[in-house]
Amino acid sequence: MAHPRHRLAAALLGATTLLLSTVTLAVAQPIIEGERFHPAVGTHGMVATSNTLATQVAHDVLAQGGNAVDAAVTAGFALAVTQPQSGNIGGGGFMLISDEKSGKVIAIDYREKAPQGASETMFQDEHGNVIADASRYTANASGVPGTVAGLALALDKYGTLSLAQALAPAITLAENGFAVPQLFSDNISQARERLTQWEATRKTFFKSDGSVYQPGEVFKQPELAATLKRIAEQGPREFYEGKTAQLLIAEMKRHGGIMTLNDLNAYQPALREPVHGSYRGYDVYSMSPPSSGGAHIVQILNMLEGDDIGALGFNSAATIHLMSEAMKRAYADRSQYLGDTDFVNVPLAAITSKAYAHSLRAQFDMQHATPSSEIAPGQVAPYESDQTTHFSVADDQGLAVSNTYTLNFSYGSGITVDGAGFLMNNEMDDFSAKPGVPNAYGLIGGAANKIEPGKRMLSSMSPTIVKHDGKNFLITGSPGGSRIITTTLQVIMNVIDHRMNIQAAVSVPRVHDQWSPEEIRIEQGISPDTINLLEAMGHTVVTKEAMGASQSIVIENGTFYGGADPRRSTSAAMGL
Ligand code: GLY
Numbered sequence: 085m086a087h088p089r090h091r092l093a094a095a096l097l098g099a100t101t102l103l104l105s106t107v108t109l110a111v112a113q114p115i116i117e118g119e120r121f122h123p124a125v126g127t128h129g130m131v132a133t134s135n136t137l138a139t140q141v142a143h144d145v146l147a148q149g150g151n152a153v154d155a156a157v158t159a160g161f162a163l164a165v166t167q168p169q170s171g172n173i174g175g176g177g178f179m180l181i182s183d184e185k186s187g188k189v190i191a192i193d194y195r196e197k198a199p200q201g202a203s204e205t206m207f208q209d210e211h212g213n214v215i216a217d218a219s220r221y222t223a224n225a226s227g228v229p230g231t232v233a234g235l236a237l238a239l240d241k242y243g244t245l246s247l248a249q250a251l252a253p254a255i256t257l258a259e260n261g262f263a264v265p266q267l268f269s270d271n272i273s274q275a276r277e278r279l280t281q282w283e284a285t286r287k288t289f290f291k292s293d294g295s296v297y298q299p300g301e302v303f304k305q306p307e308l309a310a311t312l313k314r315i316a317e318q319g320p321r322e323f324y325e326g327k328t329a330q331l332l333i334a335e336m337k338r339h340g341g342i343m344t345l346n347d348l349n350a351y352q353p354a355l356r357e358p359v360h361g362s363y364r365g366y367d368v369y370s371m372s373p374p375s376s377g378g379a380h381i382v383q384i385l386n387m388l389e390g391d392d393i394g395a396l397g398f399n400s401a402a403t404i405h406l407m408s409e410a411m412k413r414a415y416a417d418r419s420q421y422l423g424d425t426d427f428v429n430v431p432l433a434a435i436t437s438k439a440y441a442h443s444l445r446a447q448f449d450m451q452h453a454t455p456s457s458e459i460a461p462g463q464v465a466p467y468e469s470d471q472t473t474h475f476s477v478a479d480d481q482g483l484a485v486s487n488t489y490t491l492n493f494s495y496g497s498g499i500t501v502d503g504a505g506f507l508m509n510n511e512m513d514d515f516s517a518k519p520g521v522p523n524a525y526g527l528i529g530g531a532a533n534k535i536e537p538g539k540r541m542l543s544s545m546s547p548t549i550v551k552h553d554g555k556n557f558l559i560t561g562s563p564g565g566s567r568i569i570t571t572t573l574q575v576i577m578n579v580i581d582h583r584m585n586i587q588a589a590v591s592v593p594r595v596h597d598q599w600s601p602e603e604i605r606i607e608q609g610i611s612p613d614t615i616n617l618l619e620a621m622g623h624t625v626v627t628k629e630a631m632g633a634s635q636s637i638v639i640e641n642g643t644f645y646g647g648a649d650p651r652r653s654t655s656a657a658m659g660l
Pocket of ligand 1: 472490565566
């Protein structure tokens with residue numbers, strides 16, 4: 085089988101226009117008694133986040149007349165206080181905003197950037213071998229953060245609140261504290277050894293005797309409150325040019341980091357065209373590079389569109405086989421082509437074309453798994469934590485927001501900025517430390533994703549908005565590292581193909597295949613018979629821990645349905 089580059093080139097040369105089945109199903113959101121899953125319901129709007137307190141403050145904004153962008157930005161800052169393992173101001177992410185009135189969907193790219201002092205080989209030793217922890221647990225693991233600039237840009241373009249108003253609930257939560265949930269205590273206990281080596285982190289996130297805050301105990305963050313107040317008073321550039329910037333750079337320097345004040349001064353978010361595709365008559369908008377998410381969600385949907393997935397059945401062996409074959413071809417392409425389009429050419433139109441997908445679908449053998457080695461060479465890497473976070477918001481004015489942001493690992497690099505009270509990301513690990521060597525998620529990157537000064541590292545984050553007949557229909561996305569793409573894909577398929585209500589769609593068991601390692605990873609809940617059938621086709625099927633945490637919304641006939649992912653005990657969807 086040809087290498088991905090050759091497969092794509094051949095498909096582009098030989099492609100003819102293709103008629104695929106595009107059956108439009110009327111999707112209904114049943115919430116009748118007897119359903120096993122019940123979404124939250126609202127008539128004026130919906131908020132779904134991974135944290136009850138963040139959902140509540142965003143819901144309050146909508147209830148007081150704010151729009152979906154006001155509520156989303158408020159939730160983003162609140163999560164930076166209440167969910168420090170992933171909510172952040174020291175990281176970055178992506179936001180999609182759909183405005184039904186203008187018909188526009190815009191993407192805000194506030195992904196971190198490599199500092200100017202970064203270089204292609206900075207995480208390699210003198211023999212050219214990758215020093216894995218250097219891109220994960222050091223000051224140089226951090227990219228220049230984008231969250232404050234990105235959220236402020238969204239508010240400026242589409243919001244009605246001032247930045248100070250959007251920050252106010254977060255400041256209150258940081259100043260007065262909040263009773264920590266079980267998940268907060270569990271997560272920080274698990275990361276304790278790694279986190280307590282950093283003095284400022286120990287001081288900020290642990291009790292004075294070094295112990296962990298227990299469920300129900302009140303956790304206050306006075307330094308973070310002061311940082312957020314400075315930003316509220318002086319504007320978003322304070323983070324990049326003011327006292328916060330100075331504290332941040334002092335912390336980086338203290339630990340031998342290369343980031344400078346110039347790097348912070350130069351940081352700007354970017355407005356991007358989202359990736360646009362279609363699936364069975366629905367318009368799918370998702371994140372464009374430097375995220376690979378949108379490209380591969382659309383590519384996989386294109387490969388699946390010609391088959392009647394609904395009739396084949398939810399998580400049947402035939403459906404999982406098709407999904408696995410499509411997923412691994414997409415992840416093989418990811419390893420070759422995807423990177424920051426400010427630096428490299430990404431053949432996006434080709435990857436997302438129906439014709440290319442048809443040429444890939446034609447390679448599937450419905451009886452046998454295609455070995456990954458026949459798609460392209462691969463390597464195995466261990467699984468690591470994936471504490472990104474996603475939230476979705478929609479209002480009754482036709483605005484919808486899908487936002488995914490992250491520090492990369494839980495608590496990022498583990499380094500807290502002393503005096504400013506926030507954690508730094510370890511997003512530099514999302515670059516290819518060396519082309520062909522997998523990152524923490526087992527994802528292999530090519531030269532397109534090599535480290536370059538000022539470049540954004542490739543992401544899988546996939547904030548997605550699906551429209552139907554010009555109306556916002558499904559707002560979705562997920563954390564999950566390399567599983568973000570396939571988790572988001574399955575929420576779309578569950579709603580459109582399997583006609584599930586949104587709470588069911590985010591709850592049911594998921595599967596994942598990323599081409600390397602050679603396995604279909606499944607959650608508990610797939611029957612042994614199904615696994616036997618897949619194994620008989622030549623698939624390796626491995627049950628591992630749950631994947632993703634998709635906080636999603638469906639809007640149908642003016643009613644808002646919210647799905648809070650049960651994989652996070654703090655998830656909450658709230659309608660009004
Ligand atoms: N750090 C995970 C991602 O951006 O995909």
